[in-house]
Amino acid sequence: MNSAYDWIEPELNRLERVGWYRTPKIVQSPPGPVIEFNGQRLVNFGSNDYLGLATDPRVIAAAIQACQAWGVGSTGSRLLSGHKQLHEDLEITLAQFKQTEAALGFSSGYLANLGVITALVDSKDLIIADAYNHASLKSGAKLSGAKVYEFTHGNLEQAQELLSQHRLHYRRCLILTDSVFSMDGDLCDLPKLLGLAEGFGAMVLIDEAHATGVLGPTGRGSVEHFACQGRSLIQVGTLSKALGSLGGYVVGSQLLVDYLRNRARSWIYTTGLSPADTAAALAALHLIQAEPEHHQKLWQNRNLLAQSLAKLPPSFPLKLLPSESAILCLQGETILEVQAMSQALYQAGYWVPAIRPPTVPRSRLRISLMASHRPAQIIGLVEALQAWTV
Ligand SMILES: Cc1ncc(COP(=O)(O)O)c(C=O)c1O
Structure with a gap:
């Protein structure tokens, strides 16, 4: 007899086919500008802990x-x-x-x-x-x-x-x-x-x-x-x-x-x-x-990243979206392109999540800044992105 739940597996398969399937990764360290996934330490650009107060x-x-x-x-x-x-x-x-x-x-x-x-x-x-x-x-x-x-x-x-x-x-x-x-x-x-x-x-x-x-x-x-x-x-x-x-x-x-x-x-x-x-x-x-210094530090970091991203050459494949906050997004043409870049950044030691449909209409790398990032970590991310310039 067919089960009333038989639809779930084909629906999951469909999500996987169109690139919408998601699973959480276990973070093996406390929150912060550097976190650990699967034993690998990554500079974390995927946190909402803007002022570093969670720790x-x-x-x-x-x-x-x-x-x-x-x-x-x-x-x-x-x-x-x-x-x-x-x-x-x-x-x-x-x-x-x-x-x-x-x-x-x-x-x-x-x-x-x-x-x-x-x-x-x-x-x-x-x-x-x-x-x-x-x-x-x-x-x-x-x-x-x-x-x-x-x-x-x-x-x-x-x-x-x-x-x-x-x-x-x-x-x-x-x-x-x-x-x-x-x-x-x-x-x-x-x-x-x-x-x-x-x-x-x-x-x-x-x-x-x-x-x-x-x-x-x-x-x-x-x-x-x-x-x-x-x-x-x-x-x-x-x-x-x-x-x-x-x-x-x-x-x-x-x-x-x-x-x-x-x-x-x-x-x-x-x-x-x-x-x-x-x-x-x-x-x-x-x-x-x-302690207003946390807020000031966040904005120094955010402005450093925004200025550095704005200097990426025109041949850089992703487009920097307008932002006036501590979230900076680089939008791509396809889910696969953005996923591949997020994966390459991961290999290079940076955690920058790829945000995909249905969360957004067009896929993008979403970079969020923290007060506790060091300038060298931000510059390092921009250098890692530059490797994608065509
Ligand atoms: C704009 C916005 N509103 C509401 C929420 C939900 O807040 P909470 O995580 O406290 O449920 C989030 C994120 O999680 C958000 O980004």
Whole structure:
């Protein structure tokens, strides 16, 4: 008899045939600018630990202390028995850092996006979204039941047309965008988007996952970068990138946070963030503010790489995509070409992941910088890339 699961193997075979099949590699070392795979040490350009705080001894000590004082798990949802002083402290500090009235911590950035979007809009409402948004924004939009229209990446003129055409037919409207696009490194034009939203009575949610700790003179994110403090908007982010820990958050008005505590299902019906993750994120937030040198170092490294890549000869086969963040991408013609380059860099001692469809429309090498990279490691990567000049 045929099994109901017989379709899985041919589907996996299909993924393999088109080059979409993926498996994780075991990392055999702590995170950092150098990591070990299969016994080979590689300079790591595939990390989100932008400021190197995931291994900062003070962040680690905060996590250990929290485990010793509060146990390993928070053992309940936040509205039952899982709400601890540490959660309060983290949320107060996040709100201060982001210069908003209030903050709410979630178990991940993905869950924050799901919870916030589905709490704000439903089938009576409209979502206008950038086509390159992160998967968690797309999943949240779908799950909400709202009517979703996507505009081509960065095309705010098209967003305006969509709003003109459809806004009046729906109760609420929510505009969704990454602030730093995670697979490209470019930015959403936030002042323009906020102006548009204000004109159409639309809410705006930006995903600050790759902006927090990175953008703005003091790393507060794209709102600081574009001097949009005080404007009405909702910022979602993660504790798992520049903050080096695990978890997600939303920051905004006190009313918004009070509402989400009552309506965001991925916050209400899940266990509170663990004491270790919460304390680590809190310690990282203090360090970002007390030690601006991590942020400065990240930008020195990022600018060194951007300048060096811009000098690659015209015959270099990959195209450097526009970026204003700590993510720099080199786009190729085919999956196989990009995979071959990632593999060759691996052999040369550099970990630069190849990002392929369906994550992105066209394959690319995605390079992310850390404050803890040494200039020689960055120059070494560019020299290794130069070997591909035809
Ligand atoms: C833009 C963006 N949003 C959300 C997330 C999800 O965050 P988390 O890893 O905390 O679930 C990520 C990455 O993981 C991301 O890149």
